[in-house]
Amino acid sequence: MGRPKCPTCFRELAEPARVLSCEGSCSSESPTEANRLRGWEERVRPPVPVEDGRLSGVCPRCKEPTRQEACAWCLGPIPALWRESQPVVTCIAMAGARSTGKSLYLAVLRGQLELWVTTQHRSHLRAHGDTDRIFDERYRRPLYQQRQMLTSTATIQDDETAQRPLIFSFKEQGGRTRALVLRDVAGEDLEDLASRSHRLEFLRRADGIVALLDPYKVESIREMLRGAYDASGEPGGDGIKVIEQLLDFLSQHREGRHTRVPFAVALSKVDALQELRKVAGTRLSLAMARAGSPLRRDPSMRSPAIDRDDVDLLDAEVRSFITFVDGPGLPNLLREHAERHRFFAVSALGGRPRGDAVPDAGIAPFRVLDPLKWILEEDT
Numbered sequence: 238m239g240r241p242k243c244p245t246c247f248r249e250l251a252e253p254a255r256v257l258s259c260e261g262s263c264s265s266e267s268p269t270e271a272n273r274l275r276g277w278e279e280r281v282r283p284p285v286p287v288e289d290g291r292l293s294g295v296c297p298r299c300k301e302p303t304r305q306e307a308c309a310w311c312l313g314p315i316p317a318l319w320r321e322s323q324p325v326v327t328c329i330a331m332a333g334a335r336s337t338g339k340s341l342y343l344a345v346l347r348g349q350l351e352l353w354v355t356t357q358h359r360s361h362l363r364a365h366g367d368t369d370r371i372f373d374e375r376y377r378r379p380l381y382q383q384r385q386m387l388t389s390t391a392t393i394q395d396d397e398t399a400q401r402p403l404i405f406s407f408k409e410q411g412g413r414t415r416a417l418v419l420r421d422v423a424g425e426d427l428e429d430l431a432s433r434s435h436r437l438e439f440l441r442r443a444d445g446i447v448a449l450l451d452p453y454k455v456e457s458i459r460e461m462l463r464g465a466y467d468a469s470g471e472p473g474g475d476g477i478k479v480i481e482q483l484l485d486f487l488s489q490h491r492e493g494r495h496t497r498v499p500f501a502v503a504l505s506k507v508d509a510l511q512e513l514r515k516v517a518g519t520r521l522s523l524a525m526a527r528a529g530s531p532l533r534r535d536p537s538m539r540s541p542a543i544d545r546d547d548v549d550l551l552d553a554e555v556r557s558f559i560t561f562v563d564g565p566g567l568p569n570l571l572r573e574h575a576e577r578h579r580f581f582a583v584s585a586l587g588g589r590p591r592g593d594a595v596p597d598a599g600i601a602p603f604r605v606l607d608p609l610k611w612i613l614e615e616d617t
């Protein structure tokens with residue numbers, strides 16, 4: 238934990254604040270050419286210098302006053318809470334190939350976080366900045382109102398605004414304020430990381446990464462599930478390769494170098510694996526049918542802190558599962574490149590979607606809080 242970070246570029250903030258952004262008439266202008274060249278398409282507001290260290294200033298262009306702090310690097314907005322309450326700011330980014338379930342994970346995570354913060358921390362989950370609007374447009378309306386799956390996340394090349402962070406805060410049980418920044422990432426960008434790395438530098442500055450791995454994309458599992466559970470034509474590249482490339486990027490492409498960013502690898506859509514119980518006779522179906530399997534129960538909502546025994550067991554189970562179906566490549570790679578890593582298993586929907594519609598039985602998230610709870614404890 239260092240100084241609070243910018244929720245957009247994850248860089249540490251200048252101390253004291255140096256820049257504000259115009260909230261007046263300039264803010265509705267179209268992007269200037271200069272900003273576009275710097276990759277600031279969405280941030281058209283001219284920077285306003287802070288006067289005498291006070292968080293207020295007047296826009297040199299439209300002469301209107303503003304109190305909105307901005308990041309001196311990327312000009313992204315800084316929520317007032319950052320200076321008011323000096324929260325522990327934890328910036329988390331999603332990762333994984335296309336269609337691994339990153340956006341659906343974030344969509345259901347909010348409700349799970351609300352419940353957890355209310356029951357376990359006796360606090361209230363507050364949303365900051367544009368979070369409510371972004372969440373409504375991109376996640377809540379399609380999933381909970383129209384009851385549909387989400388469209389693929391726009392790449393950072395086409396639309397930087399598509400990946401604006403969701404920002405929440407709550408008071409932890411011990412009284413400290415925690416701010417949680419969640420950034421969705423397009424699988425398409427990660428599959429082409431080498432040529433887009435300059436736009437994805439923020440991943441190296443994250444306080445945690447949740448990398449999803451879709452079991453359907455592992456050929457041997459797909460074979461076993463055939464008949465019991467067919468995944469219909471979802472796009473997306475090799476999930477393991479995407480994680481490999483990301484680890485290489487995070488460890489700065491240097492042999493023997495570790496990234497310090499806590500790295501949670503989560504098998505997504507484990508509702509599909511739970512179906513393996515119905516496939517008779519394989520070693521995997523026997524493992525899934527075991528009553529005590531951590532892949533069959535979800536205690537994540539029951540405690541404010543992580544239950545070490547439970548997540549150790551889960552880590553061992555998923556690790557041996559991956560080794561069994563795909564060999565030791567991924568576990569070895571993680572050991573070599575990520576100082577702090579762990580395996581998890583999640584399901585955002587808790588069941589199979591009906592075409593593009595939510596499952597008949599509704600949405601029942603499974604273990605989605607685990608990776609978050611682990612990252613929050615790593616960042617204290």
Ligand SMILES: Nc1nc2c(ncn2[C@@H]2O[C@H](COP(=O)(O)OP(=O)(O)OP(=O)(O)O)[C@@H](O)[C@H]2O)c(=O)[nH]1
Nearest residue numbers: 336337338339340341386389390424506584585586
């Ligand atoms: N069975 C099952 N399917 C899921 C689950 N989560 C996601 N899916 C399926 O995976 C598809 C892709 O999910 P998204 O969350 O949009 O995937 P994404 O990783 O954000 O994809 P990009 O935005 O393209 O990178 C969904 O439309 C569902 O069909 C889950 O928990 N269970």
Ligand SMILES: [Mg+2]
Nearest residue numbers: 339340389390
């Ligand atoms: Mg997405």
Ligand SMILES: [Zn+2]
Nearest residue numbers: 243246308311
């Ligand atoms: Zn920034």
Ligand SMILES: [Zn+2]
Nearest residue numbers: 259263296299
């Ligand atoms: Zn202005």
